[in-house]
Amino acid sequence: MKIQNVGVVGCGLMGHGIVQVAAQGGCNVVALETQQEALDKGIARVEKSLAKLASKNVEKGKMTADQAAAWQTEVRGRITPSLDKGDLANCDLVVEAIVENLDVKKSLFSELGGICKPETIFASNTSSFPVGEMADASGRKDRFIGLHFFNPVQLMRLVEVVRTDDTNEDVFAAARAFGEACGKTPVSCKDTPGFVVNRLLVPYMVQAIQMLDRDDASKEDIDAAMQLGCGHPMGPLTLTDYVGLDTTLSILEGWVERYPNEPAFSIPASLVSKVKEGKLGRKTGEGYYKWEGDKKS
Ligand SMILES: NC(=O)c1ccc[n+]([C@@H]2O[C@H](COP(=O)([O-])OP(=O)(O)OC[C@H]3O[C@@H](n4cnc5c(N)ncnc54)[C@H](O)[C@@H]3O)[C@@H](O)[C@H]2O)c1
Incomplete structure (x- = not known):
């Protein structure tokens, strides 16, 4: 099970970083927001961060200026900004990074359960809520995990990969591999309050x-x-x-x-x-x- 097409819901502080590291890791990413203004702001943050990384790579002699420009264009080219949840239908993985409100998250996953293909894995970036409650709401308990990134996503090297009692082993392994593709070190944890770090x-x-x-x-x-x-x-x-x-x-x-x-x-x-x-x-x-x-x- 290889994760290639990723959706990220919410392009705020955490979401824009997840969009970026997933695209840097070679995934095609749909970046979803509710409002055009929030979407533009999130994408602008990604572009600024990519430009900064590119110029650092040139300064350190890791890339020529041409290579850095091509790299930036390539990574940005993998990102599709969207306001339409229907664009998530064919994703292999959808990562939710919206407001920390359990009812809002549950209703989002319940809606996504009806939109995404049956194979799509769902993940939440929640810091404090039980992953299992969102899994129940999604209607696909076995294909649900926690993927807890840290702020700022581009710099912090950890991702906590959280499994419930119902999470399928292959789904869990695919999620860990996705974390690694994003350049992070995954640690595994059961669905317990605050996971390991918090x-x-x-x-x-x-x-x-x-x-x-x-x-x-x-x-x-x-x-x-x-x-x-x-x-x-x-x-x-x-x-x-x-x-x-x-x-x-x-x-x-x-x-x-x-x-x-x-x-x-x-x-x-x-x-x-x-x-x-x-x-x-x-x-x-x-x-x-x-x-x-x-x-x-
Ligand atoms: N801030 C942190 O340090 C941190 C660290 C780890 C995890 N988290 C978790 O990540 C999640 C996001 O936190 P954040 O700090 O990025 O919040 P944020 O407020 O910066 O971003 C949330 C974004 O989600 C968008 N949004 C809200 N509802 C939406 C919907 N239904 N569809 C699409 N977009 C929607 C908002 O417009 C906003 O841009 C929370 O669950 C939070 O607990 C935050």
Whole structure:
């Protein structure tokens, strides 16, 4: 089972990156959006990123200027922008990267189940929802997987490949091979909350926030401790500001509701109050730190 024709639904922050790495990996890609403006924005991001990569390759002497231009044209030529779900009918794989709302995702997969050929594999890039619930809605439980890419997709080397109890072995193997074709290292995981990365990372961020809320240490010292003591590129409170306090809270709320007996899933008081005040992290200029663009002020 070889994945050659891919559909990506949603061309936002994650979707445009998935479109790009799939096309770089040699797949033909339909990039689907609901609005022309969002589609144009996503494709423009892909083109900008391809241009940057091409000029880096020239700088490093890996390609001549002509080769780089031809490579860019070839990769871009594999991408078909679309607003019509019917264009996904013959895809071998459709990857969903739309808004993190389970009902919206379920209704999309239920609709796609009636549009795509029976062999089409469906994948969700969800960060926090059970893959199995979307698989049920799609009407093809055995051909459904989680493909969890990381932000920014073009740079991050991991993809988590998530299987449910019903996922067919060949489908799973094909999805892993697709991840490799995209230039990523796939890791396999069962359909568990947060898969591997977020299951470890989000409770770690919660512990850091609770440490700050208890006044055990300052935010600067907590962050410096993890950077200098563990070699992390940034500390947990800076990381929370990067991820977004609203995103972090919404993941935790979903988990606490679904898994009330899991002690690792709890919601720190300051996270709730900051989100209420609109302090969502770097994107709003304040979270646990104050920000001016990419820099702490
Ligand atoms: N942002 C991250 O760091 C990150 C990391 C890993 C996974 N994810 C997951 O990836 C998914 C997408 O997140 P994002 O950050 O790219 O969001 P985003 O808001 O940047 O992009 C979502 C895009 O989907 C489009 N869209 C919404 N409904 C659609 C539909 N029915 N059909 C076609 N397009 C539709 C929107 O117009 C938007 O452009 C979410 O499930 C999120 O949890 C996000």
